[in-house]
Amino acid sequence: ALRVAPTVTLTSEERSELSRIVASRLSSVRLLLRARMILLAAEGLQNKEIAERLQVARWRKRYLEHRLSGIERDLPRGAPPVKMDVARLVELTTQSKPEAMTHWSTRRMAAELGVSAASVSRHWRKHGLKPHLLRGFKVSRDPHFVEKLEDIVGLYYVSPGACLGALRG
Template identity: 45%
Template sequence: MRNWARRRSTAQGLAKRAAIVLACADGLSNTAVAARLETDRKTVRRWRTRFLAERLDGLSDEPRPGVPRTITDAQVEEVVVRTLEAVPEGGTHWSKREMARQVGISPTSVYRIWQAFGLQPHRTETFKISPDPLLLEKIRDVVGLYLAPPANAVVFSVDEKPQIQALERTAPVLPMLPGVPERRSFDYIRHGTTDLFAALDIATGKVIGKVSARHAAEDFRDFLDLLDHEVELGLTVHVICDNLSAHKAPVVHKWLVAHPRFALHFTPTYSSWINQVERWFAELQRRCLERGVFCSVDALQAALQKWIEVWNEQARPFRWTKTADQIIDRICRYCDRISGPAH
């Protein structure tokens, strides 16, 4: 690919230089030629002078300075093939030093080859294909609510963040200084846990939250009660939630029968990525909990409530862009890929 691009660039360059020479042969000045060919006078003067001195040979590129290439195409191919199709003896993936010893080039050269071909042997990602028999129907249901919410209705993305720990560092946190990041002790003291129920309004980005000592079916029912009081009467309420057993318990079903304006929509099994409130939980973890210091459960709960208040003051909705068909097509392509003979 790179050689092809270089040849194409060379051919285009020769064509441009030939056009300059032909224009000069018509008796035009350097300024007129530069204006016609949309280039500058220095370029026209350079190729006019070289053509007069060396004729056609003067239009070729001169040898470029620098150390001659020492890595052959065969070595580049060997690095790529070994990276993709083999592993080092006794190991699971290549390091640049192991590959360099195997191929006979420097680790820096291996790194550059990996960069050129987009190879990252040190990285890995996990995946889980949902076994839900209603996978397609649930994807279309949830994504349809995101992209085309019903009229006279509010759509909430709901989930729980269980067992949030109130952690206190064993030493005071040292503040950030110029050139020195914030520092904190690696060990901590546990002061208990709390659970957080959160409902993200997909239209406004605002969150309704409730802390709880647990996340049983009765607690989920009580949270639905809170939503019922918060949402204006006359609006239908669509709640997107996962397949936790507490969401399908008889006490919840009984509550839903008594509140017909509520409708629950379940995400596919092992598909929390489709629940927008999970994106909000990621923000909560990164900006409130990850570096927080909490000396008690009460302090943790107060911090959670404060975070929700601050978020709601400047709330913006998350934008969902993928259609259900795009998601399903990607899942199908991935299933085809992992079900091939090599797997």
């Protein structure tokens, strides 16, 4: 026998109260989800349809994969962050020039690496690179320049206490 969920009938006050809960940013996630369930039931949807709409299967799967940590927080929204290939950025900036240009611009470098111009700018500042300053900036011909730069920059991130401890032996 086919089981049919009991019909939910709401007064206009109940419907507006549940709608207010769903729209409010102050509602707890649990209350919001339950209010949505009741509103969908009042529209005549069966439990299976409500479960599909509210992605119950997704939460079940996440729980099975990660247990409690899988349902405690929502996954980050949007596209995953793009990882910057810093070695390639430094190499391109210091070892080459774009075609028919005197130096790399943040936008041109961003297009080359498939990242945002803000990311390029942030990494140039972090590594002290200033390709737009022609007088103070020369393209290095050293094939091991990137590794040397990373070693030198790494020295600045070590705490003075760690250096003294290493020197004392």
